[in-house]
Amino acid sequence: MSALPTDSVALVGLVFVLGIKHGFDADHLATIDGLTRFNARRNPAWAHWCGSLFSLGHGAVVLAIALVVSVLSQGWVAPAWLELSGAWISIAFLSLLGVLNLHAVFAAEANEMVRPVGLKARWLGRLAQSGHPGGVAVVGALFALSFDTVSQAALFAVAGVQAGGWLPAVGLGLTFMLGMLLADGANGWWIARLIARADGAARVASRVMALAVAGISLLVAAWGAARLAMPDLDAWGEGKELAFGLAVLVVVFASFVLGLRLARGMPGRAAGCGARIGQV
Secondary structure, three states: OOOOOOOHHHHHHHHHHHHHHHHOOHHHHHHHHHHHHHHHHHOOOOHHHHHHHHHHHHHHHHHHHHHHHHHHOOOOOOOHHHHHHHHHHHHHHHHHHHHHHHHHHHHOOOOOOOOOOOOHHHHHHHHHOOOOHHHHHHHHHHHOOOHHHHHHHHHHHHHHHHHOOHHHHHHHHHHHHHHHHHHHHHHHHHHHHHHHHOOHHHHHHHHHHHHHHHHHHHHHHHHHHHHHHOHHHHHHHOOOHHHHHHHHHHHHHHHHHHHHHHHHHHHHHHHHHHHHHHHO
8 A cells, every 4th residue: 555646646647557568468478469369260240349348347247346445445554465465466476477478488389379377277277268248248357356456456446445435446446447548448449450360470560569468577577576575665655656567568569660660660671672673
C-alpha cells in the first residue's frame, strides 16, 4: 500500500498503467498467442478478438475481487506480509519468464516465428485451446485466480475503501481492467497479423517483441529485488511508480512499432530485389 500514491488522479493513472503492464505479462502473451493461433484455423473471423475476450474474462474476476474485498474490509489494513510476499513472488515469476523467453528466441529455428513462453497456460491444459468466445473469456477468468492478480485486486480494493468506500474500489478495478484490455486486445490483433503473414518479416517481428518482453521482465524483476534489498533505493523510488510504469510501456510500444515497421518494410525490399533479379 505504501507504493500507491495518495492523490486520486495519480492513483487512477498508476492503476491504469499497471493494467496495461499486466496485459503485456509474458503469461498473457503466451496464452493469447495460443488461443489466437488455434482460432486462426478454427474460427478465423473472430480470431483477432481473442486478446480482448481473454481480457474481459480476466477483468471480470478482478472487478469481483475488488468488490468483495472492499465490502468485507471496512477498516481493515492490508498486512505487510501481503505486499512483501507478493513482491518476491512477482520477482521470481518475472525472472523465470524472462529467462524462458530469451531461451525461446535463441532456440527457435531460423524459419520459425518465436512464440512467447508462459507458465500458467500449461496448468490449463486443453482449456487453453478454446474455440468459442465464451470459452476464451473463461480462460481469462481462470488466469485471474492466481496470487499476483488476487493480491493486486485486493490492494486496489483497500486503496479504494480508504478513498471513500466500495465504489472507488470498483472504479480502480475497472481502470485496471481497461488498461489490461488495451494491451491484451492489441496483442491479439498483433498475433493475428503475424499468423496471417507467416513470412520472413513476421519472423523478425516476433523476435523483436519476444526480446522486448524478456528484457523488460528481467529488468522489472531486478529493479524490484534491488528496491527490497536497498532501503535507500526504495526511498528514492517513492513517488516515481507512475513514471517507471510509463517508461516500461514506452519500451514495449517502441518494440511494437519496430516490429510493425519491419513487417511492412521487408516485403517491399524483397519485392524490389526480386524485380532487379528479374531484370538481370
